[in-house]
Amino acid sequence: xxxxxxxxxxRFKAQLPYLPMAFGLVYRAAGGLTxxxxxxxxxxxxxxxxxxxxxxxLVDGIAQVIKDSVGLQGLVSLAPxxxxxxxxxxxxxxxxxxxxxxxxxxxxxxxxxxxxxIHGQAMSLDMSxxxxxxxxxxxxxARVDALSRPTALMENAGTLLQSFITLVAMAGVLLxxxxxxPVLLALSTIPALVVVIRHTMRFHLWRMRNTTAIRKTNYYDxxxxxxxxxxxxxLFHLGTHFRGLFKDLRTRLRRERVALARNEAVAxxxxxxxxxxxxxxxxxxxxxxxxxxxxxxxxxxxxxQAFFQGQRMMRSLLGSAGEIYRNIMFLENxxxxxxxxxxxxxxxxxxxxxGIQKEIRLQNVTFCYPGSDRPALKNFNLSIPAGKITALVGxxxxxxxxxxxxxxxxxDPEGGHVMIDNRDIRTLSTxxxxxxxxxxxxxPVRYHDTVFNNIxxxxxxxxxxxxxxxxxxxxxxxxxxxPFHACRTPILRSWVSGLAARN
Numbered sequence: 001x002x003x004x005x006x007x008x009x010x011r012f013k014a015q016l017p018y019l020p021m022a023f024g025l026v027y028r029a030a031g032g033l034t035x036x037x038x039x040x041x042x043x044x045x046x047x048x049x050x051x052x053x054x055x056x057x058l059v060d061g062i063a064q065v066i067k068d069s070v071g072l073q074g075l076v077s078l079a080p081x082x083x084x085x086x087x088x089x090x091x092x093x094x095x096x097x098x099x100x101x102x103x104x105x106x107x108x109x110x111x112x113x114x115x116x117x118i119h120g121q122a123m124s125l126d127m128s129x130x131x132x133x134x135x136x137x138x139x140x141x142a143r144v145d146a147l148s149r150p151t152a153l154m155e156n157a158g159t160l161l162q163s164f165i166t167l168v169a170m171a172g173v174l175l176x177x178x179x180x181x182p183v184l185l186a187l188s189t190i191p192a193l194v195v196v197i198r199h200t201m202r203f204h205l206w207r208m209r210n211t212t213a214i215r216k217t218n219y220y221d222x223x224x225x226x227x228x229x230x231x232x233x234x235l236f237h238l239g240t241h242f243r244g245l246f247k248d249l250r251t252r253l254r255r256e257r258v259a260l261a262r263n264e265a266v267a268x269x270x271x272x273x274x275x276x277x278x279x280x281x282x283x284x285x286x287x288x289x290x291x292x293x294x295x296x297x298x299x300x301x302x303x304x305q306a307f308f309q310g311q312r313m314m315r316s317l318l319g320s321a322g323e324i325y326r327n328i329m330f331l332e333n334x335x336x337x338x339x340x341x342x343x344x345x346x347x348x349x350x351x352x353x354x355g356i357q358k359e360i361r362l363q364n365v366t367f368c369y370p371g372s373d374r375p376a377l378k379n380f381n382l383s384i385p386a387g388k389i390t391a392l393v394g395x396x397x398x399x400x401x402x403x404x405x406x407x408x409x410x411x412d413p414e415g416g417h418v419m420i421d422n423r424d425i426r427t428l429s430t431x432x433x434x435x436x437x438x439x440x441x442x443x444p445v446r447y448h449d450t451v452f453n454n455i456x457x458x459x460x461x462x463x464x465x466x467x468x469x470x471x472x473x474x475x476x477x478x479x480x481x482x483p484f485h486a487c488r489t490p491i492l493r494s495w496v497s498g499l500a501a502r503n
Contacts (some may be wrong), residue, residue: 018331019153019324026154029113030106034154037102040095041158045165047092052173052305054085060298107151114150117338118142126344127410131370137211138340141333144214149334153327160320167313173306177299181282185307188278189314191271196322199264204329206260213249220246282307344412344430352432358421360384360407366415367402376402380416401442408437 027034061078122139129135171182223229223242233239286303362382368375377399384390392400405411406418409430417424425433438458447454 016328018328018335021335022150022153022328022331023157025113025117026106026110026150029150030109033102033106033109037099037106037158038161040099040102041162042165044092044095044099045162046169047088047095048166048309049169049173050088051085051092052170052302052309054081054088055305056298056302057081058085058298059301063298103151103155106154107148110151110154111148114334118334121338121340124342125340126342127405128343128370129340133212136215138333138337140211140215141208141330142337149327149330153324153331156320156323156327159316160324163313163316163320167310170306170310170313173302174310177286177303181307182310184278184282185310185314188275191274192268192314195264195267195271196319197325199260199267200322200326200329202263203260204326206256207330210253210256213253217246217249217253220249279307344409346430347427350427350429352429353436354421354423354428355436356386356420358386360386361419361422362403362406362416363419364416365406365413365418367406367411367413369402377406377413404439408439409433 058078058081061081118139125135171185174181174185220242224233224239224246233242283304286300290300361384362380365377365380366375367377376397380399380403382403392403394400402411406413407425409418409425412426419425420428447457449457
């Protein structure tokens with residue numbers, strides 16, 4: 001047990017810098033909502049203590065009324081305490097509803113902010129990242145596993161704060177019965193702490209180990225349900241094969257996940273029984289004191305509620321601490337993804353693309369794809385004169401597509417230069433270079449949009465106003481949708497420019 005706690009402490013210390021980063025991310029996305037939510041948590045943390053105290057006052061008052069036989073007049077004297085309890089109960093319900101609303105609004109803003117960060121980072125990284133399977137694992141963990149973690153972290157931190165406030169107040173109440181009572185309360189939760197830490201570490205390691213497997217299940221599901229693969233699934237009888245792959249992988253993942261949950265449930269039950277045994281011992285001691293006339297009925301009610309609430313708050317606190325620990329481990333994936341740096345870098349103050357006056361020239365270009373030792377191009381030389389149509393013909397794998405990617409500066413050559421009019425394209429603005437380049441790729445993207453937009457996407461910067469008009473709801477006949485069979489070519493692009501001009 002000590003070894004596990006020590007290992008968890010070292011891991012938490014290494015990941016601790018991500019905690020303020022996550023809080024900063026949440027505050028930048030939803031600062032005002034976060035402040036209001038934290039204020040509510042402070043109030044909600046004190047309301048249970050008020051309930052416990054008012055319970056003691058009412059129980060003692062009712063017992064005194066019964067003892068003195070004062071009837072209705074005595075009950076009227078308890079009206080202020082009863083009204084106060086009603087107000088506390090109403091406040092608890094109202095504040096919980098407001099808190100849920102604030103959490104939802106906060107969560108939506110934070111998720112949008114995290115989406116924006118992930119999208120911006122994905123668009124800033126080079127094509128070389130997409131050649132690395134590890135990058136897809138990082139992207140999956142950032143998009144799926146870590147997307148909601150900042151909000152969850154704030155919610156867990158808020159619950160922990162609320163539980164801590166309530167627990168401190170309850171400990172103050174229990175101190176009136178003896179200093180050993182709060183100590184006993186803390187000791188009774190140590191088994192639950194071990195369970196939380198152990199399960200959190202196991203689940204995180206399982207999730208990290210199976211990231212690729214989870215991505216594969218998503219891929220198999222897509223192949224079985226998407227339109228793009230539907231024809232080949234049926235023609236080549238691949239449905240049974242992919243269904244088998246999906247089923248086998250999901251069966252393994254399900255068994256492992258259920259086994260983790262089963263082990264956690266057993267350990268949690270044992271820890272809860274230890275806590276209940278501790279509470280039973282404390283109640284037995286309190287019953288003995290009450291039988292000797294040392295405690296009133298209200299004191300007994302106060303102790304039972306305070307001890308029970310204290311145990312509940314301790315479990316809540318430990319659960320929140322475990323969730324914080326888990327969320328920080330997953331947030332590590334998000335921040336590691338956001339810290340990736342593109343390999344294609346801009347020169348300082350690069351000039352825009354000047355246009356081609358003489359030629360495009362590849363001079364002794366050598367290039368290998370990431371993870372490969374075989375050069376796609378080696379000491380390659382080529383001159384393409386301006387204003388001429390040039391055809392590149394060769395076998396598959398000869399380097400034709402690689403050449404296009406180098407001209408678009410999706411990659412930089414490992415050796416040699418790609419020149420435009422005796423100027424290396426690495427010295428030019430990459431944005432202006434790509435804006436002056438049109439490519440019809442072997443597998444063009446079919447955008448699930450109108451025919452107009454599928455064509456206009458090839459030159460969206462030239463007439464963004466036309467795109468905006470087309471995207472708005474229109475009166476009259478609707479523009480035809482072209483979700484699966486669109487294409488973009490320079491000819492069609494010139495056609496849409498003319499169409500936009502007429503509009």
